[in-house]
Amino acid sequence: MKNENLFCALQTAFLARPDGIAIETEDGLGYTWNDLERATAMLANLLESLQLPAGSRVAAHTDKSVEALMLYLATLRAGLVYLPLNTAYQRAELEYFLNDAQPGVVVCASRNLPWVRELADAAGVAHVYTLDADRTGTLLEQAARQGDRHAPARRRADDLAAILYTSGTTGRSKGAMLTHGNLLSNALTLKDYWDWQPGDVLIHALPIFHVHGLFVASHGALLNGSKMLWLSKFEPRAVIERLPRATVFMGVPTLYVRLLAEPGLTREACARMRLFISGSAPLLIETFREWQARTGHTILERYGMSETVMLTSNPCRAADGERIGGTVGKPLPGVGVRVVDDAGQPCPVGEIGHVQVRGPNVFKGYWRMPEKTAEEFTADGWFRTGDVGRFDERGYLTIVGRSKDLIISGGYNVYPAEIEGHLNEMPGVAESAVVGVPHADFGEGVIAIVVPRPGAQLDEAEMIARLKQQIANYKVPKRIFFEPELPRNAMGKVQKNLLREQHRALFVS
Missing domain, CATH: 3.30.300.30 (ANL, C-terminal domain)
Structure with a gap:
């Protein structure tokens, strides 16, 4: 069988340009593509040495670092399931996730080890490691003893790659199960639709416990073999300082508002930039217009979810249409999006209804919640997003809000x-x-x-x-x-x- 492990597709970039710089950190440290290849091999070998059951989860409650990204890639490489956890989660929240997901491995920041280990022991987690942003911790110490060659585990497209827990603002959090096929199909679609080009450089200023930073941004750069200018956290002046050396930036609306507050954001600073992308929350039309006026660039707004990765996008290429502020664009190629009324009938153009979707990017279901999974899909196989929206006469979608709102x-x-x-x-x-x-x-x-x-x-x-x-x-x-x-x-x-x-x-x- 063909190995459809997502890592194999990303690894192509590692092998094509081994000595090129893949990631440059804010303190000037450069990681080559060969560094990523060797480090992920060593981490994958460590994970395999634990002889975990098939499909075991690797939970990461760590600060953003290149090594944390390597842990994600190594988990894919070893054929295990990655479970990113927001570092803001506190004891009660982490206790729920560990008991629900029952991971085989937990990796946490050293400062949190005492209470995380206590929770992990209570949840029956066999292996607990530490990983800190300064490239220290027991995870790297143990991985350093492993070999730096590793054949990626064989996986099918429908095998589980990651579990992302939803925010749980209504009821307990649900674990969205994403497969290798879900993530790879979306990454390939975005590579083409967003016109990733040779020589593109991404400013990576997003957290990596969420779809936006972990999948959309990281996969895009890795799949294209593009350098990432890596920031451990968003700082507006640090981003502006890097704009002349970059071509792509992805952010949430709050980041664009904070950038606009900086006098250093000018047309000259953005002259080399090709694409600014916004998502994860609605972008105010005022921010959209102010960005145009200040930088000469039109922000590309798109729409996605933890359960589906990206669903729609405003056009990147001028030939595909214009970017319309206040909308999230058209359905991506291969993705179905419909707006229906309470009876499940299609809404006319301009009428608000329930947004439903389907496609190879749509998740496998909720972790250990078969009834909830069945409830969220229609009889004809469309996923109920919980969003309400409307299509205009051009086929652009506007999200009006959440149905629960x-x-x-x-x-x-x-x-x-x-x-x-x-x-x-x-x-x-x-x-x-x-x-x-x-x-x-x-x-x-x-x-x-x-x-x-x-x-x-x-x-x-x-x-x-x-x-x-x-x-x-x-x-x-x-x-x-x-x-x-x-x-x-x-x-x-x-x-x-x-x-x-x-x-x-x-x-x-």
């Missing part, structure tokens, strides 16, 4: 993104979030949380009066609260569940 007030459906769009256009408003909270008369009452621009003086009554001239009365927030910032998770998504909880007693005693 839908507000039903007095029997009417209220989509927060529509109201947020009006609020964000008001003078002095930096951004906003609209949520529904319990209301004795209406079931849910609409409220808004608004972040003013620096120095702006906003008036709640004036804003409500203005909204009443723009939208139906049932959509108008009953209250507007002003806050210095909105709560966000590590990937920049607004945590509306926290806002709902904060204001849940507003209209009920």
